[in-house]
Amino acid sequence: MGYSTLQEAVNDLEKNGHLIRIKEEVDPYLEMASIHLRVHNMGGPALLFEKVKGSPFRAVSNLFGTPQRSNFLFRHTIDTVEQLIKFKTDPTEILKNPGMIFKLIPGLIHSLPTKVSSGLHSFSTTSIDKLPQIVHWPKDGGAFITLPQVYSEDIDSPGTANSNLGMYRIQMSGNEYIPNQEVGLHYQLHRGIGIHQTKSEAQNKPLKVSIFVGGPPANTFSAVMPLPEGLSELKFAGSLGGRRFRYCYDENMNLISNDADFVITGEVVPGITKPEGPFGDHLGYYSLTHPFPVMKVNKVYHKKNAIWAFTVVGRPPQEDTAFGNLIHKITGFALTNSISGLHDVHAVDAAGVHPLLLAIGSERYTPYLKERKPQEILTTANHILGYGQMSLAKFLFIIAKEDNPKISIYNLEDFFTHVFERVHWERDLHFFTNTTIDTLDYSGEKLNSGSKVIIAAAGKPVRTLIQHIPSNINWSALCNNIKLAMPGVLCVSFKPFTMYVNAEKEMEELTSFLTLQNTDGIALIVVCDDSEFAAYNMNNFVWTCFTKSNPSHDIYGVNSFTRFKHWGCKGPLIIDARKKPFHAPDLFLDANTEKKVDQLFTSGHSLHSLKI
Numbered sequence: 001m002g003y004s005t006l007q008e009a010v011n012d013l014e015k016n017g018h019l020i021r022i023k024e025e026v027d028p029y030l031e032m033a034s035i036h037l038r039v040h041n042m043g044g045p046a047l048l049f050e051k052v053k054g055s056p057f058r059a060v061s062n063l064f065g066t067p068q069r070s071n072f073l074f075r076h077t078i079d080t081v082e083q084l085i086k087f088k089t090d091p092t093e094i095l096k097n098p099g100m101i102f103k104l105i106p107g108l109i110h111s112l113p114t115k116v117s118s119g120l121h122s123f124s125t126t127s128i129d130k131l132p133q134i135v136h137w138p139k140d141g142g143a144f145i146t147l148p149q150v151y152s153e154d155i156d157s158p159g160t161a162n163s164n165l166g167m168y169r170i171q172m173s174g175n176e177y178i179p180n181q182e183v184g185l186h187y188q189l190h191r192g193i194g195i196h197q198t199k200s201e202a203q204n205k206p207l208k209v210s211i212f213v214g215g216p217p218a219n220t221f222s223a224v225m226p227l228p229e230g231l232s233e234l235k236f237a238g239s240l241g242g243r244r245f246r247y248c249y250d251e252n253m254n255l256i257s258n259d260a261d262f263v264i265t266g267e268v269v270p271g272i273t274k275p276e277g278p279f280g281d282h283l284g285y286y287s288l289t290h291p292f293p294v295m296k297v298n299k300v301y302h303k304k305n306a307i308w309a310f311t312v313v314g315r316p317p318q319e320d321t322a323f324g325n326l327i328h329k330i331t332g333f334a335l336t337n338s339i340s341g342l343h344d345v346h347a348v349d350a351a352g353v354h355p356l357l358l359a360i361g362s363e364r365y366t367p368y369l370k371e372r373k374p375q376e377i378l379t380t381a382n383h384i385l386g387y388g389q390m391s392l393a394k395f396l397f398i399i400a401k402e403d404n405p406k407i408s409i410y411n412l413e414d415f416f417t418h419v420f421e422r423v424h425w426e427r428d429l430h431f432f433t434n435t436t437i438d439t440l441d442y443s444g445e446k447l448n449s450g451s452k453v454i455i456a457a458a459g460k461p462v463r464t465l466i467q468h469i470p471s472n473i474n475w476s477a478l479c480n481n482i483k484l485a486m487p488g489v490l491c492v493s494f495k496p497f498t499m500y501v502n503a504e505k506e507m508e509e510l511t512s513f514l515t516l517q518n519t520d521g522i523a524l525i526v527v528c529d530d531s532e533f534a535a536y537n538m539n540n541f542v543w544t545c546f547t548k549s550n551p552s553h554d555i556y557g558v559n560s561f562t563r564f565k566h567w568g569c570k571g572p573l574i575i576d577a578r579k580k581p582f583h584a585p586d587l588f589l590d591a592n593t594e595k596k597v598d599q600l601f602t603s604g605h606s607l608h609s610l611k612i
Contacts, residue, residue: 002242006214022606025051030593033136033312036061055132059308064322077242080107111235119248119258123301128180132308137280142174147309149212149223152196164192165233167223176274184276185293206267210254214261214309216241261306266295283352284315285584287440316349339383346409350539354392354438355546358409363400363458374456381454392438400458412538420488420523421461426568430454433552442584443550451552466521473517483535488523491531497578507556514558522572548577
């Protein structure tokens with residue numbers, strides 16, 4: 001059984017205790033986002049906003065807010081989809097289990113998009129300003145669509161077979177956009193729609209784009225799926241939703257998703273960009289204002305009683321964490337099957353996903369050596385950094401499964417303990433300098449510019465990690481508020497960062513001081529603005545350490561050296577994770593909005609049943 005509409009999914013969630021209606025009128029400026037964040041953080045239900053100020057349309061959020069709810073939405077089809085992905089990735093799977101083909105037939109049938117001749121009859125039209133103008137964070141540049149399904153076709157091979165459906169954020173208002181006539185599209189040129197745009201611009205032709213909002217949850221989820229080559233998002237949506245993707249074209253030849261609640265159609269005109277942003281993003285900072293493509297709006301369609309689907313993006317974990325969990329569940333096999341020797345990989349959500357990857361590989365090279373060291377896992381690490389979205393990673397920690405077959409990449413403290421007991425800082429750091437990083441990551445000095453580092457650990461432990469703050473080191477002259485984040489890892493508060501020329505002198509002074517101290521058992525020292533915050537829990541630690549640092553610029557070490565272009569250190573590694581002047585601002589909620597939202601959780605109001 002699949003959902004034919006978003007309303008069906010909402011009804012199913014409500015019937016089974018997964019959704020609450022908010023009957024009071026709520027302001028889309030900050031209030032809706034604040035409510036969502038509060039309910040999501042408590043592991044609460046999906047939210048149906050029945051009265052959105054300034055809009056005739058209802059809105060729903062937190063649909064995918066927990067792994068349990070995501071699995072509930074796709075409970076009838078997810079096993080079949082997992083098998084389809086396995087078969088697509090490795091066709092020999094069918095030889096191992098021939099009976100599988102009969103289970104796959106329904107999913108294969110549902111994967112075929114179907115054109116509907118009378119699809120437009122169920123739509124009415126509206127304008128951009130009538131849609132819920134949700135502003136999530138105080139410094140956002142305007143209202144954004146946060147769960148869009150952005151559809152485009154290859155101009156050389158038009159049609160659904162070579163289409164792309166991706167989730168790229170859309171700015172509906174603010175900046176220099178002409179109201180109701182233009183919206184901003186934020187995407188990178190290497191993504192599917194970017195490739196389509198490049199081809200269209202080469203022919204000096206506009207790229208036709210359709211933006212779908214709502215519809216069956218499978219359609220929304222398909223827009224974020226990293227799919228194997230040759231498997232389109234529309235096919236995946238049909239298989240996961242248990243219902244063929246239905247579409248038609250309007251008079252402007254924009255594709256319409258017949259099951260969507262809203263469809264915004266238009267064209268990306270060659271050579272035209274406008275400032276897009278700021279926007280509170282998934283790293284926990286604002287992505288700043290930069291030029292991005294503009295879509296000229298043709299029409300805005302909506303269904304009767306349409307529901308606007310949205311989420312709130314911010315410092316993780318957020319609703320997109322559940323997306324990540326479900327993606328890994330469905331495609332984890334494909335990844336480990338594609339990279340030889342890889343057992344598991346984890347893009348750490350608490351660190352903003354792209355800044356930090358943890359991986360487990362095999363170390364089978366030269367097993368006769370008395371001293372095992374990273375060899376095969378370095379080959380695996382390079383494969384990982386060349387694979388899809390994982391190429392955006394900054395820090396990649398990789399270990400050998402043979403050293404502890406029971407280790408889990410999802411227990412962060414255990415994983416890091418395993419690494420820091422074994423890593424040789426003189427040998428096991430491998431840098432990529434002057435390279436590209438995630439557009440949303442501002443730890444480099446320029447947009448898209450930064451560095452990466454592989455930290456590989458294999459073999460027996462080489463140190464016993466400290467369990468307490470050493471009492472024999474007098475830090476007072478340099479640092480204050482020393483905190484133990486985990487065994488072997490210290491966080492120290494330091495003076496605010498000013499510029500790199502000063503930072504290098506400061507870190508040189510710190511490393512010179514530590515050279516004279518007994519640092520046995522200390523593997524890592526994180527220099528930060530607030531050590532108490534950074535060491536409070538593992539989420540704070542990985543967010544502070546890995547989102548606020550650029551490996552080539554911010555890694556130092558005690559007794560460091562460079563030999564034949566290889567950098568290492570003989571004492572503890574030091575990461576300067578202080579906030580830099582060129583970093584984007586952190587995300588903070590608006591205090592006045594928070595006070596207004598408090599009322600919804602009091603007696604007699606819609607959210608009183610939830611515990612704050």
